[in-house]
Amino acid sequence: MGQNIIKQSILLIDEIGFEAFTFKKLAKKMQSTEASVYRYFENKHAVLIYLVCWYWQWVIYLIKTNTVNITDPKKKLEIIIHSFVAASVENPSTKYVDENKLHNVLIAEGKKAYRTKEVDKENKKLFFQDYKELIAIVAEVISEIDPSFEYPHSLASSLFEMSNDQIYFAQHLPRLTDVKVAENKYSEVEQMLNYFSAKLLGYKV
Amino acid sequence: MGQNIIKQSILLIDEIGFEAFTFKKLAKKMQSTEASVYRYFENKHAVLIYLVCWYWQWVIYLIKTNTVNITDPKKKLEIIIHSFVAASVENPSTKYVDENKLHNVLIAEGKKAYRTKEVDKENKKLFFQDYKELIAIVAEVISEIDPSFEYPHSLASSLFEMSNDQIYFAQHLPRLTDVKVAENKYSEVEQMLNYFSAKLLGYKV
């Protein structure tokens, strides 16, 4: 049941958007009942939090496994950026999660997880721990490349947010960006983020 | 009535957040009725769109008036960045709009205006024209500084989004950033954005 909620939530949110997403519709899609869904999640906001945490953890996992034998921090950052834009296509971890659609959901709805009046309260409950951990890992690599760089955390969070924003803009508001994307081919975004970080940290791509 | 809706909406959204914001509560605050509010706006989403458009136009206006006699594009970009982070404190334009609270609303809720399933439809109706115009103006200045820079629009939109994201992080999720803000004093954010753009476009701050 729990797994099915996650699986079907990703599909349904991707399909109709988070605003239109309700537990009634989800239950119908799952051939279950609204009350059953409520036993697992307080409300739809809690589902969104769960999904974004899952995504953050997945990206952390990808970064860790793919940088395990890498010593050059520049190469590590390259792998990090690749994980940001292409997390969906890496060998899927779990059978019941469509990583590709999860990435779509994160791009479109991810920010709504923490852009609420309850941030501070939820932050105290450690809801955003995974995001902080992800940013800490990336900031660490940035500092390895240039220990004198003053904004490692800001650059880390900006690279993550930029990758989602610029993909979204390319898909829906192309006049706000210079990159183009074609269904799950985000290589131009990746190239741009590599260019930005190399320029900021003073090395050649 | 129209002016009052705008004025009170800014105050109410700033106070309780966009999710909890309803026309019933707004009408009560205005000492009017729900039905009257609906005569002006289809729904609360339309109000948000109106508010962010107002904000985008206000920033465009600020940039235009403050760069009118400036020829150095680097100086222009500095003024642009200042407008992004400090639009609220510039001599207020209209008596009935609290620019300061409008900026708060934009930081917290702005992205919800276009992160919906209706983006493409609304984009066709030119709802996001002002944002595009703003980015076009900034991209133009970026290209003036470095005509060979390949991502003027992406950098422009990233600077705008970053200024809001990093302020929000500093206020609510400080581990995601390196800058600090103290009520409406965003000078560290401004400094960081100036540093980033100078580094990316190859000049000294």
Next chain:
DNA sequence: TATATATGGTAGTATTACTATCGTATATAA
């Protein structure tokens, strides 16, 4: 004087966001 416009007031509906209660199948623990 006629008419349009702006607004207030009341009422009503469908959907959303829950909460509560009861029943039952299955798994586990004594």
Next chain:
DNA sequence: TTATATACGATAGTAATACTACCATATATA
């Protein structure tokens, strides 16, 4: 084997939300 917990389905009900419709009236304008 029996007791018991758990996992889930089914039904019902409530308060709030997101509207729509209709009527009244004050004021401005033609």
